Amino acid sequence: MERLRSDYSNWEPLSVMEIVHIFNDIPAQWYIAGGWALDLYLGQQSREHSDIDITILREEQTIVYEKLSSEWTLYKAHHGKLSLWEKGEHLDIVGDVWVSRDCKSPFAFQLMLVDTEQEQWIYKRQPAIRRPLDDILLTTASGVPYLKPEIQLLYKGGGSQVRPKDEQDLMTVLPILNEQAKEWLRYALNEQFPEGHPWVTQINNSG
Numbered sequence: 354m355e356r357l358r359s360d361y362s363n364w365e366p367l368s369v370m371e372i373v374h375i376f377n378d379i380p381a382q383w384y385i386a387g388g389w390a391l392d393l394y395l396g397q398q399s400r401e402h403s404d405i406d407i408t409i410l411r412e413e414q415t416i417v418y419e420k421l422s423s424e425w426t427l428y429k430a431h432h433g434k435l436s437l438w439e440k441g442e443h444l445d446i447v448g449d450v451w452v453s454r455d456c457k458s459p460f461a462f463q464l465m466l467v468d469t470e471q472e473q474w475i476y477k478r479q480p481a482i483r484r485p486l487d488d489i490l491l492t493t494a495s496g497v498p499y500l501k502p503e504i505q506l507l508y509k510g511g512g513s514q515v516r517p518k519d520e521q522d523l524m525t526v527l528p529i530l531n532e533q534a535k536e537w538l539r540y541a542l543n544e545q546f547p548e549g550h551p552w553v554t555q556i557n558n559s560g
Contacts, residue, residue: 356436356437357434357435357436357437358428358435358451358456359435361435363459363460364403364404364459364460365459365460365461366402366403366404366405366460366461366462367405367461367462368405369385369389369393369405369497372385372405372407372462373496373497375421376407378420379416379417379420379421380416381409381410381413381416381417382409382410382413382486383407383408383409383417383498384407384408384489384490384498384499384500385405385406385407385408385497385498385499385500386406386407386408386465386499386500386505386508387402387404387405387406387463387505388400388402388518388522389402389405389406389499390406390499390500390502390505391502391505391506391522391525391526393491393493393497393499394491394499394501394502394526395525395526395529399521399522399525400518400521400522400525404460404462404463405462405463406462406463406464406465407462407463407464407465408464408465408466408467408500409464409465409466409467410466410467410469410486411444411448411466411467411468411469412469414443414444414466415443417464418438418440421452422440424454425452425453425454425461426452426453426454426455426456426458427450427451427452427464428450428451428452428453429444429447429449429450430447430449430450430451430463431446431447431449435451438450444466447466448465448466448467448477449463449464449465449466450463450464450465450466451463452464469486470483472485472486472487473485473486474486474489474504476507476511476541476545478511478545479511479541479544479545481544482507482541482544482545484504488501489501489504501534502526502530502534503530503534503535503537503538503541506522506523506526506538506552507538507541507542507545509522509523510523510538510542510550510552511541511542511545511546523552523555524555527555527556527559528559530559535556535559538552538556539553539556539557542556
């Protein structure tokens with residue numbers, strides 16, 4: 354089996370319901386993240402999505418690996434390279450895993466590993482930003498778990514480069530965020546960017 358892949362744009366992402374079918378059989382906490390999480394919050398698809406992200410707890414990675422690896426091939430995405438996640442290998446630093454059926458198939462979904470401590474989610478880019486694990490998720494009427502919109506927007510706004518689709522997501526979701534969510538997002542952006550962040554102004558002007 355090939356140990357490295359470089360076909361980064363070779364994607365045929367699964368649907369949300371296909372992800373639910375896979376992960377409902379895994380005894381670990383998981384939830385939809387990325388742009389799909391925001392669309393689940395909106396209750397409709399707002400734009401095209403080139404991939405689909407599923408977040409798991411780093412401490413539960415072995416359970417997830419064992420359940421997925423019988424049917425899927427998992428690649429660590431680290432420092433711009435995709436290398437095979439080997440059986441028995443514990444990921445201490447890597448936070449992004451790309452998953453495909455085999456070494457030649459398109460990528461179907463991404464796993465995002467998050468760190469926790471004492472039942473708290475930790476924002477890796479600024480570890481002082483934390484929330485209780487029971488306060489990071491919402492669930493659709495049909496039972497699909499997804500990351501709360503203010504946390505997903507922090508991931509988007511807090512990246513090294515805010516992409517046009519991230520700006521689009523903010524403008525789409527911000528008008529329906531409640532005041533508590535806006536206040537938390539404002540706090541988190543100020544905590545990560547004490548020198549200021551343009552999204553804080555947009556939050557302040559959103560009413």
